[in-house]
Amino acid sequence: MGVRKGRSDSTFRDEALADLALLPITVDPETGRQAWGATAKLAARHRLSLYDAAYLELARGRCLPLATLDSELQVAAAAEDVALIEMRS
Secondary structure, three states, X not given: OOOOXXXXXXXXXXXXXXXXXXXXXXXXXXXXXXXXXXXXXHHHXXXXXXXXXXXXXXXXXXXXXXXXXXXXXXXXXXXXXXXXXXXXX
């Protein structure tokens, strides 16, 4: 989406995806259970997509910082006391 909207270029995307591939990523079993409850309320409160709210909910629930270039998600993270990882585009 960032490439399509002109916020970043394909080189940045490819480098970011290569970096992500090195991380020990696991699936959170609570995400699906929370989707139509707490996550939907979080989405409504901050006018986020359910996808973005799920990402925010996961960071909040795990006490992890959030990595995003999306300004609306950054504002919501600040409102929910979720730290942000400084990113460059």
